[in-house]
Amino acid sequence: MPKILQHTDGDVVEIILADHRWFEEALHELRDVRSDRPAVLADLATVLIAHAEAEESKVYPTLRNKNAIDDEEVEHSEHEHDEGNAALLALMEVEDTRSEDFDEKEHELSEALSHHLDEEERDVLNPARTNFSDEERARLGADFGAERERLIEADCGNIDYVRKVVAEATKS
Known part of the structure; x- marks a missing residue:
């Protein structure tokens, strides 16, 4: 299982891309019946929730405020997070990991996750690369990383928290 990435600063685009590659590795591990699926899933849930919530609270608003992305792109990305979170919860609720x-x-x-990563890398991260200086991306990376770490430390991947996130998304 890939180790949970601990990063709290650096270029926001590179931090997000590192998480994306980590998600792909974790999904690969989940497909392997020989892996410790409950442990892999617990780590994936934690990083996935922390990553999405940090993007929604730190990255998307900053990109929108600088007109790097528009409201429609933010709404679309947040909707895809909601879909991914619902799929994550459905997986977490399966009792038999060998079934x-x-x-x-x-x-x-x-x-759901592969689709979102592809779109986000093209439609969100490219504008972040072109509309922000190295210094701005580093500041945003520090903000994103700090929020991501705060959420990880708060155990955001536990099933009750994931249920709450999914329930809040279905209300709106």
Whole structure:
């Protein structure tokens, strides 16, 4: 299992991309019936929730305020986070990690996450690269990293927190 990345500063684009590659590795581990699926899933849930919430609170508003992305792109990205969180919760609620149900739910999460990573890398991270200086990306990276770490330390990947996040998304 890939170790949870601990980063609290640096270029925000590079930090986000490092998380994206980590998500792909974690999903690969989840597909392997020989892996410790409950442990991998717990780590994935923690990093995925922390990453998405830090993006929504720190990155997207900053990019929108500088007109690097528009309201529609923010709403679309947040909607994809909601879909991914719902798929994550469905996977977390499967009791038998060796079951066909687990494999199906893992596939659904993988599909949702892969789609989002692709779009975000093209439609959000590229504007961050071109509309922000190195110094601005570093400041935003520090803000994103600090929020991500705060959420990880608060155990944001526990099933009750994930249920709360999914329930809040369905209300809006």
